[in-house]
Amino acid sequence: MTFVPLTRLPWRRANKNHRSLPHHWVDPISLPRRIDAWRHWLDDQPGGRWLLCQRHPEDFCAALIALWESGRIAVLPADDRPETLSRLAAEADGTLPDTPGDHSVSQHEAAALAYPEALAPASTAVVLYTSGSTGDPVRLAKRFDQLDAELAAHADLWPLTGSCVISQVSHQHIYGLLTGVLHPLCAGILFCGDESRYPEVLAARIQEAGDAGLAPVVVSSPAQLSRLPEHLPWGESPHPTRVFSSGAPLAAEHAQHAERLLRTTVIEIYGSTETGGIAHRRQTQDISWQALPGVQLSLSNEHLTLRSPFLEDPGSWWQQPDRVAPTTDGFELLGRVDRVVKIAGKRVSLDRVERTLADMPEVHEARCVDLDRADGRLGVVVALQDEAVPHQHDTRYALIQRLRARLSPHLERVAIPRYWRFVDALPSNAQGKLDRSLINRLFADLDDTKAPRWLGERHPDPSSCLLTLEVPERLIFLEGHFEEYPLVPGVVMVQWAIELAGESFGELGEFQGVERLKFQRVLRPGVRFTLRLTRRNDGIAFAIDSHEGRHCAGQVRLQAQGGGRHG
């Protein structure tokens, strides 16, 4: 079967696929019976908008199509957290159960159901959700003509004849819906999803496709392609025709990694829930993005504006909140114009994370930062009321648990910050800003396992400095020292004083010796402490204190090179 648009009910014309694949594959020919069971169930239900959240693609398709054939609209929540479902259920006319019950439709009953008519292109097919720049959910309705226009563009660029589709992404989002479910339906080919999101399952599905003589097409995302394990038997399976990636930019090295392991081309699709697909590229060949067929782009002053048949109003220009730079044959993406980042393909508004934290009584303010780390995780700097500041591991751990719990009704789990820094006040530079160099300093101990965690400093006068620090739990010096009772070795405390004095006062010269050194208390991982540094003629004096009391104090003699004894 060649491409049939949704409005002409491709699932009612599916031909028998002569290939046999295990039951976790969806064969479009098996759908009408299940669609009719749902239509029976819906018969005495109200019309309108129905909430649909189904992980398995076959259950999903049957219910989705039954809603469409009965003139209803499918509302697709972006995630399945209970808070999301109950909020959306309140706005919908009904929520579909997991199954239509025991509605095995007899021949007789099936005949009683009117053969479905073609769907009206101008009517609404689905309602999708995404998070807007403020972090509040934005509702977006898509008509059949919008979906069909985009599916036709896909069919044009990447026809699926002789293929089957393995999807690793959720069909509750626009990209997974179009690429992983609707395009295969329109092409009348076999497809699967759900557990294919695991790499081991993906490898097995590719093998099954090959055994059935079908060329697999993989619908994936950067989160998965960047973590494809080397050891799976990719080389023994047939190679996919192509792999799609969308939801976030794919790093160049991950594009190469995926192309090498899967021995295929990785096509990225750039777009958004609002716009549908905008452009595509194969970045191992050319890093420029090229517009999808029918999409008109206008690039000026780093702004991207577009007109597209996939937009709600195809005639108007749409301003995309991404910064771009034109190239000879397309454009490059430079980042968002607003404070929205993507984590595992999910939009996260940094403003929203900050506002949610700031709503807590013990929090003054919070600054959420994209640390540009390979793991994509967020960091957050939280200014706390004095009494809420954690002074040791247990209280810090408990506070983080409490803050995570506070965020979890509002954010998907992957979007919750992983790296927490608690301060009395947000550190600021001479312009009063928490700038990148301060942020780097706050999170420097993530990569430097020899350094204490820096949480701010004050300079009461030019010759003294008061630093707030923490002992990182992963400090390398704790390892193997006392397995059951880890503590910071005394020599490390002295070393920290010397290093941080160099940062505060500039180069002070070579180490000459330590005097009046007193260790009064052990310093344990997770403890927050202050390091007081005072400049002396012949070096520095230092003292390390925490809420437990004094840990260590002493004087270090330092001598500038070439100075001193010549006199």
Added chain:
Amino acid sequence: MNETRDLSLELKRLIIDTLELEDITPVDIDPVAPLFGEGLGLDSIDALELGLALQKRYGIKLDAEAEETRHHFASLNALQSLVEARRVD
């Protein structure tokens, strides 16, 4: 007995190091508490990372039965049983 305890500690360290759980120490990980969702609070990306780490460290190849994989990742004790049964080093 000692070996069991060593492996448990080793796995806790593997989880902490692989997933950069900077605020968590081995004693914070309850061997019977869920690793994902509630409990330690790990997510779908962590599951992929952990799968890679198990392969690298112990040569364990997870199989295509996703249900089974989820079962192995249920708690630290479940993970430990997987490593004991399937390590190839």
